[in-house]
Amino acid sequence: MLDFIILPFTNALVFIYSLLGENFGLAIIVFTLLVRVVTYPFNAQQMKSAKAMQELQGNPKWKAMQQKYKGKEHREKLAQEQMKLYKELGINPLAGCLPTIIQIPLLIAMYWAITRALASTPLQLLDLTRGISLDNAANLIPLNSQFLWMDLGQPERLIIPGIPFGIPVLAILVMISSYFQTKMMTPANPNDQGAQMNRMMSLYMPLLMAYISYIYAAGLALYFVTSNVLSIAQYYISRRPKAATAVIPPAK
Amino acid sequence: MKKKHLLTLIPLIALSLFLSACGSSVAAGSWPGLSFDEARSLVYVANNQAVHALQIENGLERWQFPAEPQGAFTTHASPEMTDDDQLLVSGYDNILYSINPDTGAQIWTFPGASNRYVGSALAVGEFIFAPNADQRLYILESRGALVKTFASQDPQWSQPASNGSVVYLAAMDAFIYAIDAQSGSELWKLQIEGTIVGSPVLGADGLLYVGTFDQTVFAINTASRRETWHFDTQGWVWGSPLLVEDQLYVGDLDGIFYALDASTGEELWRIDTGGAITGTPALFNDNLIIGNEAGRLFSISFDGRSREIPLPVDYQGPLYGSPLVAGEFLLIGLTAKESIVIALDADNNVAWNFVP
Numbered sequence: 001m002l003d004f005i006i007l008p009f010t011n012a013l014v015f016i017y018s019l020l021g022e023n024f025g026l027a028i029i030v031f032t033l034l035v036r037v038v039t040y041p042f043n044a045q046q047m048k049s050a051k052a053m054q055e056l057q058g059n060p061k062w063k064a065m066q067q068k069y070k071g072k073e074h075r076e077k078l079a080q081e082q083m084k085l086y087k088e089l090g091i092n093p094l095a096g097c098l099p100t101i102i103q104i105p106l107l108i109a110m111y112w113a114i115t116r117a118l119a120s121t122p123l124q125l126l127d128l129t130r131g132i133s134l135d136n137a138a139n140l141i142p143l144n145s146q147f148l149w150m151d152l153g154q155p156e157r158l159i160i161p162g163i164p165f166g167i168p169v170l171a172i173l174v175m176i177s178s179y180f181q182t183k184m185m186t187p188a189n190p191n192d193q194g195a196q197m198n199r200m201m202s203l204y205m206p207l208l209m210a211y212i213s214y215i216y217a218a219g220l221a222l223y224f225v226t227s228n229v230l231s232i233a234q235y236y237i238s239r240r241p242k243a244a245t246a247v248i249p250p251a252k
Numbered sequence: 253m254k255k256k257h258l259l260t261l262i263p264l265i266a267l268s269l270f271l272s273a274c275g276s277s278v279a280a281g282s283w284p285g286l287s288f289d290e291a292r293s294l295v296y297v298a299n300n301q302a303v304h305a306l307q308i309e310n311g312l313e314r315w316q317f318p319a320e321p322q323g324a325f326t327t328h329a330s331p332e333m334t335d336d337d338q339l340l341v342s343g344y345d346n347i348l349y350s351i352n353p354d355t356g357a358q359i360w361t362f363p364g365a366s367n368r369y370v371g372s373a374l375a376v377g378e379f380i381f382a383p384n385a386d387q388r389l390y391i392l393e394s395r396g397a398l399v400k401t402f403a404s405q406d407p408q409w410s411q412p413a414s415n416g417s418v419v420y421l422a423a424m425d426a427f428i429y430a431i432d433a434q435s436g437s438e439l440w441k442l443q444i445e446g447t448i449v450g451s452p453v454l455g456a457d458g459l460l461y462v463g464t465f466d467q468t469v470f471a472i473n474t475a476s477r478r479e480t481w482h483f484d485t486q487g488w489v490w491g492s493p494l495l496v497e498d499q500l501y502v503g504d505l506d507g508i509f510y511a512l513d514a515s516t517g518e519e520l521w522r523i524d525t526g527g528a529i530t531g532t533p534a535l536f537n538d539n540l541i542i543g544n545e546a547g548r549l550f551s552i553s554f555d556g557r558s559r560e561i562p563l564p565v566d567y568q569g570p571l572y573g574s575p576l577v578a579g580e581f582l583l584i585g586l587t588a589k590e591s592i593v594i595a596l597d598a599d600n601n602v603a604w605n606f607v608p
Contacts, residue, residue, distance in 0.1 A: 120281070120367075120368070120385065121281020121282055121344075121368075121370070122281060122282040122283070122328070122370065122409075122449075122530075122572075123281045123282055123283075123572075124281055125449070126490075126505075126528070126530065126545075126572075129465070129488055129505060130528075137465075138445075138446045138447060138464075138465040138466045138467070138488060139426075139445070139446065139447075139466070141424075141447050141465060142406055142407055142424050142447060144406075151367075154367070
């Protein structure tokens with residue numbers, strides 16, 4: 001169904017792998033960086049929208065509206081007034097959704113591309129032989145799935161002598177980074193319904209991502225961690241005040 | 253649960269289910285593996301979550317291992333019989349199983365590998381040689397105790413070949429390793445070109461034949477440890493060649509089926525089957541039998557005349573595995589429909605089918 005994304009993803013991953021000394025972990029990291037660059041306009045829009053929504057929480061009109069239409073019986077009226085204010089301030093409350101919607105097929109395509117590239121079963125390998133269009137593919141396959149202590153084709157566990165179980169380091173990193181990433185996008189006002197939904201998201205999303213990272217191939221978890229870290233970095237960079245627009249107070 | 257909780261959870265659950273579906277398709281990642289136990293008149297079919305022992309005369313199931321689906325156990329490699337009456341089952345759950353071929357009861361397990369067994373184990377004398385995707389060949393004594401491991405640089409997917417004293421392992425790192433069958437020590441190794449997925453085939457004259465993803469079939473002289481000849485195919489070679497007297501038969505992923513002179517590598521003829529060939533041909537009633545991914549089954553004479561064997565619609569689907577001759581029947585492993593194996597008689601009629 002998503003072959004039109006999965007095939008280019010798989011080929012790009014294998015191509016980067018061949019350029020980076022046959023290191024699949026580095027290939028995933030570099031590829032994630034490239035995906036973030038390509039989707040930058042959408043992500044920037046999401047950041048902008050999140051920032052505008054956060055600033056809105058401090059708007060006196062917004063606060064007054066929350067007070068005036070308190071209670072379940074005024075919910076509809078409150079929503080109407082909020083929409084008016086969004087319009088007035090030029091905020092599109094749904095602008096933040098688009099990047100998230102784009103992320104889902106990307107995530108699924110990434111999952112399949114990693115699984116297909118690492119090809120741990122005969123049918124996956126057969127799929128790979130058909131989907132790959134690089135000249136030197138016959139000598140690249142099978143891809144080396146080892147990266148640091150991980151086998152990127154298997155769920156990751158760090159085995160430490162003396163500890164009777166493997167520690168899912170990547171799943172923990174995914175949970176922490178997902179938490180911070182979703183938290184950044186969450187408006188602070190506890191009374192707003194959208195903000196409450198976002199807060200639910202910031203709770204459930206890290207847990208879900210950690211669970212996926214715990215049970216699926218470590219390559220996918222590495223993609224999550226890299227993507228989250230890049231997203232957090234992009235957020236902080238975008239919030240830095242721009243020197244060119246600094247206002248110098250007039251001399252008295 | 254509150255509505256807003258539900259609204260948040262629904263897309264997350266949907267994503268989780270989608271990825272879970274992807275995961276389950278990974279588990280069923282191959283096709284049925286078949287083997288025939290002539291002494292018991294049993295056919296063993298390794299497919300997904302069970303090994304089925306079927307009576308060759310009618311396809312009725314004698315036993316199933318495990319009796320109920322068990323944990324992460326799945327298997328696709330052809331079960332291997334040992335001289336001391338054990339059936340070796342290679343698990344995708346990283347475990348090698350020894351089964352009683354009369355009852356299907358488990359005798360022992362070897363859980364020491366860290367990845368799946370894609371290829372079959374090989375029993376040589378008192379030892380078992382089990383190739384694993386964790387890049388190790390596990391050498392066990394006949395009751396499952398680990399004797400030694402033998403490492404390659406890439407996964408090992410194919411069953412080794414042996415003449416009784418030397419085991420020849422073809423790994424995905426494009427090396428052929430010759431291993432002493434008694435000590436498990438490396439005697440020599442030879443690098444060829446391209447990933448190797450199919451098992452090597454050893455001729456009586458000591459020539460070892462193997463096909464690779466480098467679109468090549470190699471013949472290696474095991475005495476001189478050098479390449480005797482190589483033959484360039486049109487597509488990548490997945491399956492093992494079949495050696496019949498002085499001719500070698502092999503198919504490639506472009507769907508071309510070749511007949512080669514086994515001593516010189518000279519091409520005798522080729523036919524285009526119209527679909528990727530991943531299996532090894534079988535010799536049935538003086539004809540070569542091969543299936544392809546397009547679901548077409550061919551009967552080919554030694555001089556290259558081919559005839560398609562039509563399969564009833566219920567059994568149509570990709571034919572990835574190797575056909576197997578068992579007694580008077582030709583067994584075909586299936587992937588598409590409910591039946592996982594059918595038996596064809598000498599007239600190519602379906603004698604029986606097996607639905608798990």
